[in-house]
Amino acid sequence: MKPAILVLTSTYPRWANDPDPGFVHELCRRLAPDYEVHVLAPHCRGAQRRETMDAVHVHRFRYFLTSGQQLAYDGGMLTKLQLRPWLALLLPLFFCAQLFSAWRLSRRYRVALVHAHWVIPQGLVAWLLGLLRPAPLVVTSHGADVYGLRGGLASYLKGRVYTAASAVTVVSRAMAEAVGAQVAADKLQVAPMGVDLQQRFVASAPLAGREGLVFVGRLVEKKGVDVLLRAYAHLARQRALPGLSIVGDGPLRPELEGMARDLGLAQSVTFAGAVPNAQLPQLLNRHAIAVVPSVVAASGDQEGLGLVTVEAMGCGCAVIASDLPAIRDVVRDGRNGLLFAPADAGALAVAIERLIDDDALRCELARQGGEGARRDFDWSGAARRYRELFATLL
Template sequence: MFKRMIFTSQRRRGHLQPMPAEPRKPTLLVLTSTYPRWPGDHEPGFVHALCQRLTDRFEVVVLTSRAPGAALRETMGGVEVIRYRYAPQRLETLVYGGGIAAHLERCPWKLLLVPGFILGQYLAVRRLVKRRRIDLIHAHWLIPQGMIARWLVRYVVPVPFVVTSHGGDLFGLRGQRLQRIKCGIATASAAMTVVSEAMRQEAGRLGLHPPRLEVLPMGVDMCDRFIPDDTITRCTDEILFVGRLVPKKGLSYLLDAMPAVLAQRPGAVLSIAGFGPEQEVLQAQVARLDIEASVRFLGAFTQADLPALYRRAALLAAPFVRDTSGNQEGLPVVLMEAIGCGCPVVAGDVAGVQDLLGEHSDWVCVDATNTPALAETILRVLAHPVEAGERALNLREALARRVDWRIIARGYTDLLEACLAGAVGAVSAAPR
């Protein structure tokens, strides 16, 4: 049987020459607990957004956990997605709808799902690297993905890996044993990234010493999506909350502050865009405070629909706190999105937020657990809309140079390629 070949039109020494094959892109395996289950999913999409922007230089394969309604294998936005099983389908409830930490805090019995979650992921990764050539691994979150990448390098195949901590895995997950595990992961990695300078300092304080440590946050599309719109008039009394309904987001403190806000601004309305395991508790709190007429639970919104909310609201209230397990935000994407749309913000003063807000921190940051202070800060911003808007636009200009996806993706691409080149160089230099 003859095989068809494509030849160049040039002749060399009387023979047709075959066109050279395009060089193979290195394959990047991305490990993550959560990932959009389908296009337009309201689950956090920052890992997918990064993966899409790496496809120019890598063949990107994502391994994540199975979710009801999601395909076991698919290609989403140029990214190959593989989902592994970790329990009977009706029990696969550990990840989506609030995150692992929130599920474990609310439903301790789900701790029984954790061994299967970790083992299922490890076995799926091991099968994958044995069947396909994987050049580099990017593990999102130290535990469990970074831990699994370390096991893989140690026991299966020496593939270099980069681990990214998003905040909760670094600030939370306390205890000597977990601390030793995190230190071992960092040391075994080719590089580690954190999403804020505060996290870099925390990593050093905890004794994490990777070969290379960089601050690279998740990005925001400040060119096409999260942009101001001067044709939209802001609602002077609408307070917006966007995020998962979990303790570290601090919504319960914002609700406690609302009666004081309403006492001075009776027309104020709190719009809550989000979902999560605390929703029933928070709705009961609204009823107990007798503020049902001034609070709206809007449900979850897709990334495409969020800009309209940010452009309409008088301010975004993001009352971040450190929860009882030590979990807190790393560098809040929601703040970057709101600022991208020119929306004034009030934020809980947790590590990482000052990295983002810089000199504006004193005006809009507050200890969210101090509800009178939180109410006072919200009222101050509402009372000075012109000044608040000018501050938001000034902050946007500064942030666009730091967190726009084009800049962040370039930083991750350069880091991943450097780690890959280092691994190839080490193999080439090894004695034969």
């Protein structure tokens, strides 16, 4: 009989072709051959309360009336709370409902290990659950919980979770440095999520002859799409440019669409909206250059790693990205991509023009990027790291 593990998360596919990030499910389904995997995620309108996805047992907890369950999904909890502070009134209900549901599942399935994605709130729930039903606890931070949640109370709560955890994983070396003062060295591992670089995110179109720039991601402050629009507008005033596709949705979309119109880019910039994950490889293969213009948000939030960079590399795009600490785990300037100073539209414009004018360099960076991504970030290695970690704790 396979040992049961309980995965706590606030982001999980709600239905087939959900455009929200699916990396938690991708890890779970790769662990399912070795473990009986139960996922506890928030419910929302249109999602089933219980279902089995790729041999993963998914349970969704209600925390309010269906129409009012607006804390999770479609941009993430932290972004939603910043834009709509009144949603904080739902936090006690969310927390208690998740804890109660986790306790019931832990009893019912005799859970042998708990894996909490994000230190707050899931890690906090898992810590309290461990007081009721002790089990090894693995906590994984993806970035927003480390960078975006600051202050005395948040630091105290995160410290309690780190102390209770059997192991803490982060998705980049930069994050390991950020939490190193609070987490014992023998508990801390860098273990990024992966990308399917063998079958899905592969270069199916020739590198030479591609045109067009693409951004993929949520339209929130830390993604820096405004920087990209300013850089593109600067170049458009001087020369002909290939089109730019903005792929994704989020609370800043109306503002960014208005900015594009004001800059005279309505005919050359396309806002494609959210695209199902299954369609992303085809979309990326239609473009020559992927731009990752991330910035540090006013709240302090920033990229934990940025898997879209890896996905773009796998599909043969040359990558231009902000020189942020976590992104350096993926992009090495001049070797497998180009880096520019965060929030510097002028520097981004120079990098874009360089790749537009030098097709040989673009193709070489794309080739090196694809090789490095397959070596370092394929799901085969990512899942193996978590499988081995769980085995040491059981």
